[in-house]
Amino acid sequence: MIQPRPRTIPEATVARLAVYLRVLTALADGGRSTVASGELAAAAGVNPAGLRKDLSHLGPCGVRGVGYEVRTLRDRISRVLGVERSRPCVLVGIGNLGSALSDYAGFGSRGFEFVGLFDAAPARVGQRIGGHTVRPMDELEEVVAATQASIGVITTPAEVAQSVCDRLAAAGVRSILNFAPVTLSAPPGVDVRKVDLSVELQVLAFLGQQRLVSPVEEPA
């Protein structure tokens, strides 16, 4: 039982690996067999040297003078990220955003499958969205236990997000993706990642405003 890659991989690298994986999948679907770091880096929007450093965390996986074998590298990254087989996820809060996510094709094709949709509003329970039926909150724990879902997505209003987080964690969910505009606290051993859409817009607004002062960094 060897551990060829026991060391930790930086989180920034993990995020980029996911991008490389997408590009590699597209290349493989296009019939491409090998690719060099320069081309891959351009497609992913990163520096070639940084890309090679990222891949070096997986061990040597390229051929000098040639490049990387597309399918081999794709499979290797899939295995490292843990998306080689589909993972069951539950989604709580079937509003507009929740409906969009549950129906988002980008998830199913990338190793994530929603096995339970939940909402507290009786009017929404029973609706069919993306091949699944919305369930009442009462069934949350039961479904998590039955499906061994390890990932939960929260798209509820901010007021109830913390209580949903608590229930998910208690039910055994170990990873939570939070779209509600609050900072959640979870017990140790549970990872929480936050996606805040309005923050992204506000950063853009700031950059746009700042450009009015120092228009563009134009080199001589």
Added chain:
Amino acid sequence: MIQPRPRTIPEATVARLAVYLRVLTALADGGRSTVASGELAAAAGVNPAGLRKDLSHLGPCGVRGVGYEVRTLRDRISRVLGVERSRPCVLVGIGNLGSALSDYAGFGSRGFEFVGLFDAAPARVGQRIGGHTVRPMDELEEVVAATQASIGVITTPAEVAQSVCDRLAAAGVRSILNFAPVTLSAPPGVDVRKVDLSVELQVLAFLGQQRLVSPVEEPA
């Protein structure tokens, strides 16, 4: 003509300022008059010292021994971020995600207003969503010019995202928020930010898998 804050503010700080702004707004609505860095940092989920350093970029705005005046600080951050008044935005691609975003209350209440929704599919044109009517792509340039929209949001399929980006940039949009799973290239002077939902899930999957090896960092 002095320049009290001419220097650039780190982008990571700007993102956190947006979070502080949300917390401060909630505190102000709750009638709170002052708040200390410790409490504010806890609500935002960051280190108190880092929060004070972030705020120091705005100049002295607290009172030693007391804390920060909630409303004053809120207004100051709003001004720095450039969201003191509403900004016009256009949204291209009215699929599930686009519909959700156009209807998302979190945008309107935080200084962003969609002034144009666009889609290429004739079936979607004419639909009313969130108080606006979906327009055909032909009218994109016209609406951007008429409304002086400076921010564009792309929620189209990946295949057409680059062409939409080109048209937005040509029409005068200076900031673009991209939800399509591709890396866009834009002319200089145009900022592009990318939000990749499946990357977030894949990072979570990796962290969850990694926990199986080194279960939890339990200090003695």
Added chain:
DNA sequence: AGCCGCTTGTGAACGCAGGAACAAAGTCGC
């Protein structure tokens, strides 16, 4: 008025990520 406690703002050290340059290695052409 003077002291004390609390909180801010800042300076310094640490760790990490990103970029450039270089050596190793493998392939293609002759």
Added chain:
DNA sequence: GCGACTTTGTTCCTGCGTTCACAAGCGGCT
């Protein structure tokens, strides 16, 4: 079979972000 070219993997270095720790300043109490 050998040389030259291409590309990877690594190392060094620079800069940024984060954290810790302390001095300065203000309000409240006596």
